[in-house]
Amino acid sequence: MSRIQSIRIQFPLLIGHISNTSGMEIVHKRCKLKVTSSVPKYKNVFDTIDSVKNVPKLLLHRLFPDVRYSLWIDGKLKLVKDPYQLLERFLWRKNVRFAISRHYRLFDVLEEAEANKAGGKYDNASIDNQIEFYKREGLTHYSSAKFLITSDVPEGCVIIGEHIPITNLFTCLWFNEVDRSTSRDQLSFSAARDKIRSRVLFDN
Template sequence: MVLYARSWKNFSRDFAARRMMSKVVLFLAFVVAGIVWASMIRIALYSDTWACQSPLSCFSVIWSSRCSKTSNFPDMTKGYAPKPRKRCPIPFAKDPQGLDHSKVRRTPDQLVKGLSYIMEDEPDVNSGWQSLPPFGGGGQKRWFERGESLKLNTTMKVKVHCGFTRSSDAGMTVADMRYVKGCKYVVASGIFNPYSIIHQPTNVSVHSRKLFCFVMLVDEKILSLLKYRETVEEDIHGGLWAGIWRLIPLKHLPYNETRRNEEISKLLIHRLVPQAQYSIWVSSKMVLVADPLLILERYLWREGHSFAISQHGYHHSIYEEANASKRRKKYSRPRIDAQMKVYQSEGLEPWSTKKRVISDVPETSIIIREHTMMNNLFSCLWFNEVHLFTPLDQLSFGYVAHRLGESFKYFMFPFCEFNSLFELHSHSSDRFEMRFGGEINVA
């Protein structure tokens, strides 16, 4: 009996061991099969890539259908290739030298007869920037002021919040203030991201080089970085230059977010360069490949526009753009949702073909404008929305345009023309470090 019990115990132990061993073998078989399957897929993709890039013509013939330009097969050496940007020809004038800008008539200020800025709004003692709180603060008074600033009456004089309150120099040096006072035609950009690189515009005529001020706005930390990693020269007046760009540092910027600080250079050009009559704002990730005088003639003067901006490449409704921004994690979801709820409660309906505008969502990497009082007011109100809610300016453009109604007129040109104006260079830390080497430290 005892012998039977021992044999049963040994049998049970051996059975458990064999069962465990079979599970281990099965698991290893699955792992090996998975590795083999993944290797086969990778080999197949690499064979596609190698065949398409092979100098041997026989492979090109065999794989011709896969090697076509319209193929969706990835280049394994570079990752999945993006779709080519759709471009279309722009009907520019033939020669900028033949354009007489002095004969262009300025747009009259029919509705807004005077525009002034609130200067006594308890500015930050260190910076002089307006103390309008972000969304969720400030109480009823702030919301009342915001609502009143968006109402227009005939032949009115307007006083609004517009960025900084102390003065209109934003902490510029004396040399820079003296320089911008002479700027009537401006191409402006801004670098507040340590991974950005200064791109020199191309195809700029000698006439435009003399006529336009090319202003690159930076903060003090970025200026120190650019001095180390770019060729920055100083003129006899103390001005700093990087190629065609005049570098103008802004001191004590109010935000810790680079995107919000960039909005200052984008939306407050009329305050930073108060004598400007026309400006073209260009994102720092873009290389302008068209003459700026031809741009003004094409998008403003030819058809009598005073504000021009590109259509967005994908969306027409700001609610669509908000959902896309949340999917791509461009900003805090609760902040985006709160902004959309406010706009919806204040009567902004989703875009439809029944609206007077072709889209509520622009591509804000370029803004072409004449500095009329109405356009300056729009820029102030647009900046205030960015200040209150999120730095995603594409969400607030359509709302401010909706509130101003027919009083604010603008021209939205096709997105394919936008693609033809620029060469795109994405902000990339890897590319920056590959070019200059070492780690980035702007502290």
Template sequence: MGKPTTSAKTPLLFQSKLLCFSLFYLFITLFLALHKSLSSKHCIFKSSPFHPIQTSLFSYPPSYGEHKYALSTQRSSCSSPVFFSDYRVVFENIRDLCGNSSAFSPVLKYMQGNADSFGGNFSTQKRISYFNHVNDSVEIPCGFFKKFPISNSDKIAMETCNGVVVVSAIFNSHDKIRQPRGLGSKTLETVCFFMFVDDGTFEGLEDYQLISGKSQEYKIGAWRIVKVSSKNLYENPAMNGVIPKYLVHRLFPNSKFSIWIDAKLQLTVDPLLLIHSLVVSKNVDMAISKHPFFTHTMEEAMATARWKKWGDIDALQAQMETYCENGLQPWTPNKLPYPSDVPDSALILRKHGLSSNLFSCLLFNELEAFNPRDQLAFALVRDKMSPKLQLNMFEEEVFENICVEYRHNIKGVEKRKIATAFVGEKGFNFKGKRAKQDLFINNNGSHCGKYLWKMWG
């Protein structure tokens, strides 16, 4: 009887074709899921700054702003990634640009004088007459018809900011001061960070012992704090916040680029990288995010009325009628390359050139004439002004990846101060009449009828 024939046995693990197929499918699924999580959910692709600042810039008391929570983002996919160059290359490029004054000429001339209001309170036709800027010798009204009430030391510091400035403002203690994150090693040496606060906010910072009233200059982390006396400005604190938001080029006359960031936001990307990627590389005057929901100005106006973002409904309707009468049109593909008429203006990046400065002046004049809801006047000014504004309206998903948004909620004494400040304030009459759906429709004499029919097709 012979020996049985021996052969290599196949491991039991691989004897089942079904099991092999299942494992293969599992590995492919995991790979695709990992690839999607690393690519499509992130809009920002960048080289790491050399020696980035990783540590916290300032330590706050635990009770300071403890109930101001971050808002969750709305989108997880990315269709328009932003590519950043190496930090060192960006730093040197922007430094060279800021040293070349010819890149920011010609410059506007601003109207001087005294008036009862900070912006001059010009009539509609007078304001619109400045939209077509064909002569550089013409002086443009651009605020400062009353003195801007800040200290001389702050004014000198603002005038000596020669490159990039990041600006924000808090009035009525409505937000917490948040430190920027992701800064490169030379950013704090070359970028100015200025936070404007009113008297009430300043007192709150003193109460938390974040600053000392005995000092002449105030600093909290990256931010230089500028105290603004509200007595000589607007009664509406939101309108006072519009001054540094849209007249940044006048407050910082020697700066070449600026970033406005609402105090409800925390910047998470180095400002030099943002300026280079969204403004310089695109060769534009301004960069701003599209609104996540609205495309047409009238959509924003109706939402403003319905949700009482501005309480004076009659004044709001009069504003839109004025704009329709003077040529406001709904968005259509004919307006391209502008992809929308409604921005999210919480973050604005600017090159301080003629077109950008002119746009900011013209828009500020509209805000003083009506209300500080800047999205309502945005498209009219942009579409009607000349020379045209070169604008990068980036996707809202990019916005969600370069900053974190927090709630405005306040507790305790701060909340009581705000409620007191808003009593009797024009535009904050929250007990006023509720806006109706037919706000602009059933008015037979409305100038906005053609706008609405065109918007609705």
């Protein structure tokens, strides 16, 4: 959890929502949890499990428009702390709106793309096309010149956010990149982030 980087977002923008979805509610201490066992209406739309996973991961505010805060944790992790402690540690204490875990080793999207190809994570030609498109849009290697940005590659296994219009817009842009190219969200995070940064103020 120490690798989580926080992003402060200002200048709220407007975005629409779709209707709420039903789900079982569990009230635990101060938290109300929404439990959904599947997202069946998306199974025929996306061709990989990563694509299906990105719907609740990045578009949670579209599924549950009344939620104020959310915490995404990949299935490989286990939540052992009170969620309020995580909100306090990574959002409220730093007065930020969005926090995401950094990749444990890589900071450069171009290196992450090569690692994805070497690991057979996705079709190599699709990854190459995605990266070449981002290069034409201005993607460069990560360097200290990008500071205060501490990494271009998230791990994405932990996402903590306050659902205000600008953070919702950011995750919508991120999802659009995932949907348009490959489902490897690590490759498209910085592209969506930089689109927002070109219009509003980010502080890490």
